[in-house]
Amino acid sequence: METSRVKPGFNGVASSLDGSSRRAGYMGGISAADRGGGNKAAAPVDSCGVALRVFVLAATLVAGVVMGVDRQTRTIQITLADTLPPLQVPVTAKWSYSSAFVYFVVANAMVCLFSAAALATCRRRGAVVPVMVGDLLALALLFSAVGAAAEFGILGERGNSHVRWAKVCNVYGSFCERAMAAVIVSLLAAFTNLVMLMLTILTIHKSSSYY
Protein backbone atom coordinates (compact mmCIF):
# COMPACT_ATOMS: atom_id res chain seq x y z
CA MET A 1 0.00 0.00 0.00
CA GLU A 2 2.76 2.35 1.03
CA THR A 3 4.83 1.71 -2.04
CA SER A 4 1.85 1.90 -4.28
CA ARG A 5 0.98 5.26 -2.75
CA VAL A 6 4.51 6.53 -3.12
CA LYS A 7 4.96 5.43 -6.66
CA PRO A 8 2.33 7.59 -8.39
CA GLY A 9 3.43 10.55 -6.32
CA PHE A 10 6.97 10.03 -7.46
CA ASN A 11 5.78 9.67 -11.01
CA GLY A 12 3.63 12.73 -10.70
CA VAL A 13 6.48 14.78 -9.31
CA ALA A 14 8.76 13.61 -12.05
CA SER A 15 6.25 14.31 -14.75
CA SER A 16 5.38 17.69 -13.32
CA LEU A 17 9.07 18.57 -13.17
CA ASP A 18 9.42 17.38 -16.72
CA GLY A 19 6.38 19.36 -17.76
CA SER A 20 7.49 22.55 -16.06
CA SER A 21 10.95 22.35 -17.57
CA ARG A 22 9.43 21.74 -20.96
CA ARG A 23 7.07 24.65 -20.45
CA ALA A 24 9.95 26.86 -19.40
CA GLY A 25 11.80 25.96 -22.57
CA TYR A 26 8.65 26.55 -24.54
CA MET A 27 8.08 29.96 -23.00
CA GLY A 28 11.72 30.82 -23.57
CA GLY A 29 11.36 29.93 -27.20
CA ILE A 30 8.25 32.04 -27.52
CA SER A 31 9.73 35.05 -25.80
CA ALA A 32 12.86 34.76 -27.91
CA ALA A 33 10.70 34.66 -31.01
CA ASP A 34 8.57 37.51 -29.75
CA ARG A 35 11.42 39.73 -28.61
CA GLY A 36 11.51 41.46 -31.97
CA GLY A 37 8.18 43.09 -31.18
CA GLY A 38 9.52 44.42 -27.90
CA ASN A 39 6.38 43.06 -26.32
CA LYS A 40 5.67 41.57 -22.97
CA ALA A 41 5.94 37.83 -22.63
CA ALA A 42 3.52 35.96 -24.85
CA ALA A 43 0.20 34.99 -23.36
CA PRO A 44 0.30 31.50 -21.89
CA VAL A 45 -1.39 29.10 -24.23
CA ASP A 46 -4.54 27.82 -22.63
CA SER A 47 -4.60 24.16 -23.64
CA CYS A 48 -8.25 23.72 -22.63
CA GLY A 49 -9.29 26.70 -24.71
CA VAL A 50 -7.29 25.45 -27.67
CA ALA A 51 -8.86 22.01 -27.40
CA LEU A 52 -12.36 23.53 -27.26
CA ARG A 53 -11.55 25.72 -30.23
CA VAL A 54 -10.30 22.76 -32.23
CA PHE A 55 -13.55 20.99 -31.39
CA VAL A 56 -15.55 24.01 -32.60
CA LEU A 57 -13.49 24.09 -35.80
CA ALA A 58 -14.03 20.39 -36.47
CA ALA A 59 -17.72 20.41 -35.55
CA THR A 60 -18.62 23.41 -37.70
CA LEU A 61 -16.64 21.92 -40.57
CA VAL A 62 -18.47 18.60 -40.23
CA ALA A 63 -21.86 20.29 -39.91
CA GLY A 64 -21.27 22.50 -42.93
CA VAL A 65 -20.00 19.63 -45.06
CA VAL A 66 -22.78 17.24 -44.03
CA MET A 67 -25.39 19.87 -44.82
CA GLY A 68 -23.61 20.89 -48.00
CA VAL A 69 -23.46 17.40 -49.53
CA ASP A 70 -26.94 16.51 -48.32
CA ARG A 71 -29.11 15.67 -51.28
CA GLN A 72 -31.79 13.14 -51.95
CA THR A 73 -33.77 12.31 -55.05
CA ARG A 74 -36.98 10.42 -54.79
CA THR A 75 -39.42 9.31 -57.43
CA ILE A 76 -42.96 10.03 -56.47
CA GLN A 77 -46.15 9.04 -58.21
CA ILE A 78 -48.63 11.64 -59.24
CA THR A 79 -52.09 10.65 -60.30
CA LEU A 80 -53.48 13.23 -62.67
CA ALA A 81 -56.67 11.45 -63.51
CA ASP A 82 -58.08 8.06 -62.73
CA THR A 83 -58.01 6.95 -66.33
CA LEU A 84 -54.34 7.83 -66.91
CA PRO A 85 -51.50 5.77 -65.48
CA PRO A 86 -49.70 7.53 -62.58
CA LEU A 87 -46.82 9.77 -63.54
CA GLN A 88 -43.38 9.05 -62.16
CA VAL A 89 -41.80 12.36 -61.19
CA PRO A 90 -38.29 12.54 -59.73
CA VAL A 91 -38.05 15.16 -57.00
CA THR A 92 -34.84 16.32 -55.39
CA ALA A 93 -34.22 17.85 -52.01
CA LYS A 94 -31.01 19.71 -51.38
CA TRP A 95 -29.77 22.31 -49.00
CA SER A 96 -29.77 25.24 -51.42
CA TYR A 97 -33.54 24.97 -51.81
CA SER A 98 -34.06 26.40 -48.36
CA SER A 99 -32.80 29.81 -47.35
CA ALA A 100 -32.49 28.67 -43.73
CA PHE A 101 -30.11 25.88 -44.75
CA VAL A 102 -28.11 28.25 -46.96
CA TYR A 103 -27.73 30.56 -43.97
CA PHE A 104 -26.73 27.57 -41.85
CA VAL A 105 -24.00 26.46 -44.24
CA VAL A 106 -22.64 30.01 -44.67
CA ALA A 107 -22.64 30.65 -40.92
CA ASN A 108 -20.87 27.36 -40.21
CA ALA A 109 -18.25 28.10 -42.84
CA MET A 110 -17.66 31.57 -41.39
CA VAL A 111 -17.32 30.27 -37.83
CA CYS A 112 -14.99 27.53 -39.06
CA LEU A 113 -12.75 30.06 -40.83
CA PHE A 114 -12.81 32.34 -37.81
CA SER A 115 -11.83 29.48 -35.50
CA ALA A 116 -8.87 28.68 -37.73
CA ALA A 117 -7.79 32.33 -37.68
CA ALA A 118 -8.20 32.50 -33.89
CA LEU A 119 -6.13 29.32 -33.47
CA ALA A 120 -3.38 30.92 -35.52
CA THR A 121 -3.29 34.00 -33.28
CA CYS A 122 -3.83 32.38 -29.89
CA ARG A 123 -0.28 33.08 -28.72
CA ARG A 124 -0.41 36.82 -29.18
CA ARG A 125 -1.39 38.86 -26.19
CA GLY A 126 -2.79 41.70 -28.26
CA ALA A 127 -5.24 39.36 -29.94
CA VAL A 128 -7.22 38.58 -26.80
CA VAL A 129 -9.85 41.29 -27.23
CA PRO A 130 -10.38 40.89 -31.01
CA VAL A 131 -10.64 37.13 -30.60
CA MET A 132 -13.12 37.56 -27.77
CA VAL A 133 -15.27 39.96 -29.79
CA GLY A 134 -15.09 37.61 -32.74
CA ASP A 135 -16.06 34.73 -30.48
CA LEU A 136 -19.13 36.63 -29.36
CA LEU A 137 -20.14 37.38 -32.94
CA ALA A 138 -19.47 33.77 -33.93
CA LEU A 139 -21.59 32.60 -31.02
CA ALA A 140 -24.53 34.78 -32.04
CA LEU A 141 -24.15 33.77 -35.68
CA LEU A 142 -23.96 30.07 -34.89
CA PHE A 143 -26.92 30.12 -32.51
CA SER A 144 -29.12 32.03 -34.93
CA ALA A 145 -28.16 29.66 -37.76
CA VAL A 146 -28.95 26.65 -35.58
CA GLY A 147 -32.26 28.22 -34.62
CA ALA A 148 -33.23 28.90 -38.21
CA ALA A 149 -32.19 25.47 -39.49
CA ALA A 150 -33.80 23.62 -36.60
CA GLU A 151 -37.01 25.57 -37.09
CA PHE A 152 -36.99 24.62 -40.78
CA GLY A 153 -36.32 21.02 -39.83
CA ILE A 154 -39.21 20.96 -37.38
CA LEU A 155 -41.49 22.42 -40.03
CA GLY A 156 -40.33 19.66 -42.39
CA GLU A 157 -40.81 17.03 -39.72
CA ARG A 158 -44.24 18.07 -38.49
CA GLY A 159 -45.58 20.55 -40.99
CA ASN A 160 -47.92 23.28 -39.85
CA SER A 161 -51.57 22.48 -40.20
CA HIS A 162 -52.72 26.03 -39.47
CA VAL A 163 -51.21 27.46 -42.63
CA ARG A 164 -51.28 24.14 -44.50
CA TRP A 165 -47.59 23.60 -44.85
CA ALA A 166 -47.40 19.87 -45.35
CA LYS A 167 -44.59 17.89 -43.78
CA VAL A 168 -41.95 16.76 -46.23
CA CYS A 169 -39.85 14.42 -44.13
CA ASN A 170 -42.03 11.44 -44.96
CA VAL A 171 -40.87 11.87 -48.56
CA TYR A 172 -37.27 12.88 -47.94
CA GLY A 173 -36.47 10.66 -44.97
CA SER A 174 -32.72 10.38 -45.14
CA PHE A 175 -32.33 14.02 -46.23
CA CYS A 176 -34.13 15.07 -43.08
CA GLU A 177 -32.05 12.76 -40.90
CA ARG A 178 -28.78 14.09 -42.27
CA ALA A 179 -29.95 17.69 -41.94
CA MET A 180 -30.94 17.07 -38.33
CA ALA A 181 -27.56 15.44 -37.65
CA ALA A 182 -25.84 18.52 -39.05
CA VAL A 183 -28.00 20.78 -36.89
CA ILE A 184 -27.21 18.76 -33.77
CA VAL A 185 -23.47 18.79 -34.47
CA SER A 186 -23.64 22.53 -35.04
CA LEU A 187 -25.60 22.97 -31.81
CA LEU A 188 -22.84 21.09 -29.98
CA ALA A 189 -20.31 23.45 -31.58
CA ALA A 190 -22.37 26.44 -30.47
CA PHE A 191 -22.50 25.23 -26.87
CA THR A 192 -18.77 24.52 -26.95
CA ASN A 193 -18.27 28.06 -28.21
CA LEU A 194 -20.35 29.32 -25.28
CA VAL A 195 -18.30 27.35 -22.76
CA MET A 196 -15.06 28.52 -24.37
CA LEU A 197 -16.17 32.14 -24.19
CA MET A 198 -17.14 31.77 -20.54
CA LEU A 199 -13.76 30.20 -19.78
CA THR A 200 -12.06 33.14 -21.52
CA ILE A 201 -14.07 35.58 -19.42
CA LEU A 202 -13.21 33.60 -16.29
CA THR A 203 -9.52 33.78 -17.17
CA ILE A 204 -9.76 37.53 -17.71
CA HIS A 205 -11.66 37.91 -14.46
CA LYS A 206 -9.06 35.93 -12.53
CA SER A 207 -6.17 37.92 -13.96
CA SER A 208 -7.90 41.25 -13.38
CA SER A 209 -7.19 43.43 -10.40
CA TYR A 210 -10.72 42.86 -9.17
CA TYR A 211 -10.07 39.27 -8.24
Added chain:
Amino acid sequence: MATVSTEDGKAAAAEPAPPRPAGGGFSGADVALRALLFAVTLAALVVLATAKQTALVPYPPLAPQVLLPVPAKFKDSPALIYLLVALCVTCLYSLLTALSSLRLLAGSVSAAKTLFLLVLLDVFYAAVMASATGAAGGVAWIGLKGNSHTQWNKICNVYGKFCRHIGSSAFLALVASIILVLLAILNAYSLYRRTHY
Protein backbone atom coordinates in the same frame (compact mmCIF):
# COMPACT_ATOMS: atom_id res chain seq x y z
CA MET B 1 -31.23 59.64 -14.21
CA ALA B 2 -29.39 62.44 -12.41
CA THR B 3 -27.37 59.92 -10.42
CA VAL B 4 -26.43 58.19 -13.65
CA SER B 5 -25.07 61.33 -15.25
CA THR B 6 -23.16 62.44 -12.15
CA GLU B 7 -21.67 58.98 -11.71
CA ASP B 8 -20.75 58.99 -15.34
CA GLY B 9 -19.01 62.31 -14.96
CA LYS B 10 -17.22 61.09 -11.87
CA ALA B 11 -16.02 57.99 -13.66
CA ALA B 12 -14.80 60.09 -16.58
CA ALA B 13 -13.01 62.42 -14.21
CA ALA B 14 -11.39 59.52 -12.40
CA GLU B 15 -10.27 57.93 -15.66
CA PRO B 16 -6.67 59.20 -15.84
CA ALA B 17 -5.77 58.01 -12.35
CA PRO B 18 -4.28 54.51 -12.67
CA PRO B 19 -5.87 52.87 -9.62
CA ARG B 20 -9.52 53.36 -10.36
CA PRO B 21 -12.20 53.41 -7.69
CA ALA B 22 -14.58 50.50 -7.33
CA GLY B 23 -17.13 51.87 -9.75
CA GLY B 24 -14.65 53.26 -12.24
CA GLY B 25 -14.40 51.92 -15.76
CA PHE B 26 -18.04 51.09 -15.55
CA SER B 27 -19.89 53.73 -17.43
CA GLY B 28 -23.49 54.73 -17.56
CA ALA B 29 -23.60 53.32 -21.08
CA ASP B 30 -24.19 49.94 -19.51
CA VAL B 31 -27.31 51.12 -17.71
CA ALA B 32 -28.51 52.99 -20.78
CA LEU B 33 -28.07 49.88 -22.95
CA ARG B 34 -29.93 47.77 -20.42
CA ALA B 35 -32.80 50.26 -20.33
CA LEU B 36 -32.86 50.19 -24.13
CA LEU B 37 -32.85 46.39 -24.03
CA PHE B 38 -35.81 46.44 -21.67
CA ALA B 39 -37.72 48.82 -23.94
CA VAL B 40 -36.94 46.81 -27.07
CA THR B 41 -37.87 43.44 -25.58
CA LEU B 42 -41.05 44.84 -24.07
CA ALA B 43 -42.05 46.35 -27.41
CA ALA B 44 -41.29 43.08 -29.19
CA LEU B 45 -43.35 41.18 -26.62
CA VAL B 46 -46.36 43.46 -27.04
CA VAL B 47 -46.10 43.37 -30.82
CA LEU B 48 -45.79 39.59 -30.84
CA ALA B 49 -48.58 38.96 -28.35
CA THR B 50 -51.01 41.17 -30.25
CA ALA B 51 -50.28 39.46 -33.57
CA LYS B 52 -53.64 38.00 -34.35
CA GLN B 53 -55.64 38.23 -37.51
CA THR B 54 -58.60 36.43 -38.94
CA ALA B 55 -58.77 36.24 -42.69
CA LEU B 56 -61.05 34.59 -45.16
CA VAL B 57 -59.11 31.87 -46.93
CA PRO B 58 -60.31 29.35 -49.52
CA TYR B 59 -60.74 25.89 -48.12
CA PRO B 60 -59.93 23.36 -50.85
CA PRO B 61 -61.07 20.15 -49.11
CA LEU B 62 -64.59 21.47 -49.03
CA ALA B 63 -64.75 23.35 -52.32
CA PRO B 64 -62.36 25.82 -53.94
CA GLN B 65 -64.89 28.64 -53.78
CA VAL B 66 -65.75 28.33 -50.13
CA LEU B 67 -64.10 30.99 -47.98
CA LEU B 68 -63.70 30.25 -44.30
CA PRO B 69 -62.54 32.68 -41.62
CA VAL B 70 -59.29 31.23 -40.32
CA PRO B 71 -57.46 32.98 -37.49
CA ALA B 72 -53.68 33.23 -37.45
CA LYS B 73 -52.12 33.48 -34.01
CA PHE B 74 -48.54 33.39 -32.90
CA LYS B 75 -49.32 30.23 -30.93
CA ASP B 76 -49.62 28.32 -34.18
CA SER B 77 -45.88 28.10 -34.61
CA PRO B 78 -43.46 26.59 -32.09
CA ALA B 79 -40.76 29.04 -33.25
CA LEU B 80 -42.91 32.01 -32.29
CA ILE B 81 -43.73 30.48 -28.90
CA TYR B 82 -40.01 30.08 -28.34
CA LEU B 83 -39.50 33.70 -29.33
CA LEU B 84 -42.17 34.77 -26.86
CA VAL B 85 -40.55 32.84 -24.02
CA ALA B 86 -37.09 34.14 -24.87
CA LEU B 87 -38.40 37.71 -25.01
CA CYS B 88 -40.16 37.32 -21.65
CA VAL B 89 -37.06 35.95 -19.99
CA THR B 90 -34.80 38.59 -21.53
CA CYS B 91 -37.18 41.37 -20.55
CA LEU B 92 -37.13 40.27 -16.92
CA TYR B 93 -33.39 39.79 -17.06
CA SER B 94 -32.81 43.28 -18.46
CA LEU B 95 -34.93 44.82 -15.70
CA LEU B 96 -33.10 42.94 -12.94
CA THR B 97 -29.64 43.61 -14.32
CA ALA B 98 -30.42 47.28 -14.93
CA LEU B 99 -31.17 47.55 -11.22
CA SER B 100 -28.03 45.65 -10.28
CA SER B 101 -25.83 47.77 -12.53
CA LEU B 102 -27.42 50.91 -11.09
CA ARG B 103 -26.35 49.65 -7.68
CA LEU B 104 -22.94 48.97 -9.15
CA LEU B 105 -22.77 52.56 -10.42
CA ALA B 106 -23.74 53.86 -7.01
CA GLY B 107 -20.86 51.83 -5.62
CA SER B 108 -22.90 50.08 -2.96
CA VAL B 109 -21.84 46.60 -4.05
CA SER B 110 -18.44 45.29 -4.95
CA ALA B 111 -17.86 45.41 -8.68
CA ALA B 112 -15.82 42.22 -8.91
CA LYS B 113 -18.36 39.41 -8.78
CA THR B 114 -21.22 41.48 -10.17
CA LEU B 115 -19.41 42.51 -13.32
CA PHE B 116 -18.19 38.97 -13.90
CA LEU B 117 -21.66 37.48 -13.47
CA LEU B 118 -23.14 40.18 -15.68
CA VAL B 119 -20.77 39.30 -18.51
CA LEU B 120 -21.48 35.57 -18.20
CA LEU B 121 -25.25 36.09 -18.16
CA ASP B 122 -25.07 38.58 -21.02
CA VAL B 123 -23.28 36.02 -23.16
CA PHE B 124 -25.82 33.37 -22.25
CA TYR B 125 -28.81 35.58 -23.00
CA ALA B 126 -27.21 36.73 -26.23
CA ALA B 127 -27.09 33.08 -27.29
CA VAL B 128 -30.74 32.53 -26.30
CA MET B 129 -31.94 35.64 -28.11
CA ALA B 130 -29.86 34.85 -31.19
CA SER B 131 -31.36 31.39 -31.52
CA ALA B 132 -34.88 32.73 -30.96
CA THR B 133 -34.28 35.42 -33.57
CA GLY B 134 -32.99 32.82 -36.02
CA ALA B 135 -35.99 30.58 -35.55
CA ALA B 136 -38.58 33.37 -35.73
CA GLY B 137 -36.83 35.01 -38.66
CA GLY B 138 -36.80 31.68 -40.47
CA VAL B 139 -40.52 31.13 -40.04
CA ALA B 140 -41.25 34.76 -40.95
CA TRP B 141 -39.15 34.40 -44.08
CA ILE B 142 -41.05 31.31 -45.17
CA GLY B 143 -44.29 33.14 -44.48
CA LEU B 144 -43.11 36.06 -46.56
CA LYS B 145 -41.56 34.24 -49.50
CA GLY B 146 -42.94 30.74 -49.28
CA ASN B 147 -40.92 27.76 -50.42
CA SER B 148 -41.78 26.42 -53.83
CA HIS B 149 -39.70 23.26 -53.41
CA THR B 150 -41.67 22.01 -50.45
CA GLN B 151 -44.86 23.69 -51.68
CA TRP B 152 -45.26 25.82 -48.62
CA ASN B 153 -47.29 28.77 -49.82
CA LYS B 154 -46.59 32.23 -48.57
CA ILE B 155 -49.20 33.48 -46.18
CA CYS B 156 -48.28 37.14 -45.97
CA ASN B 157 -50.49 38.08 -48.91
CA VAL B 158 -53.43 36.79 -46.88
CA TYR B 159 -52.42 37.71 -43.36
CA GLY B 160 -50.82 41.12 -43.96
CA LYS B 161 -51.22 42.65 -40.52
CA PHE B 162 -50.23 39.44 -38.77
CA CYS B 163 -47.10 39.23 -40.89
CA ARG B 164 -46.14 42.82 -40.15
CA HIS B 165 -46.46 42.11 -36.44
CA ILE B 166 -44.31 38.98 -36.67
CA GLY B 167 -41.73 40.71 -38.84
CA SER B 168 -41.46 43.72 -36.52
CA SER B 169 -41.16 41.42 -33.54
CA ALA B 170 -38.38 39.42 -35.19
CA PHE B 171 -36.58 42.66 -36.11
CA LEU B 172 -36.85 43.95 -32.54
CA ALA B 173 -35.53 40.60 -31.30
CA LEU B 174 -32.58 41.05 -33.67
CA VAL B 175 -31.96 44.51 -32.18
CA ALA B 176 -32.19 43.02 -28.70
CA SER B 177 -29.61 40.35 -29.47
CA ILE B 178 -27.28 42.99 -30.96
CA ILE B 179 -27.67 45.04 -27.77
CA LEU B 180 -26.86 41.97 -25.69
CA VAL B 181 -23.71 41.31 -27.71
CA LEU B 182 -22.72 44.97 -27.31
CA LEU B 183 -23.30 44.74 -23.56
CA ALA B 184 -21.14 41.64 -23.31
CA ILE B 185 -18.36 43.31 -25.31
CA LEU B 186 -18.56 46.47 -23.20
CA ASN B 187 -18.45 44.70 -19.86
CA ALA B 188 -15.84 42.17 -20.93
CA TYR B 189 -13.67 45.02 -22.14
CA SER B 190 -14.05 46.92 -18.90
CA LEU B 191 -13.07 43.71 -17.12
CA TYR B 192 -10.15 43.22 -19.49
CA ARG B 193 -8.84 46.75 -18.94
CA ARG B 194 -8.26 45.77 -15.33
CA THR B 195 -5.67 43.23 -16.36
CA HIS B 196 -3.04 45.81 -17.21
CA TYR B 197 -2.65 49.20 -15.77
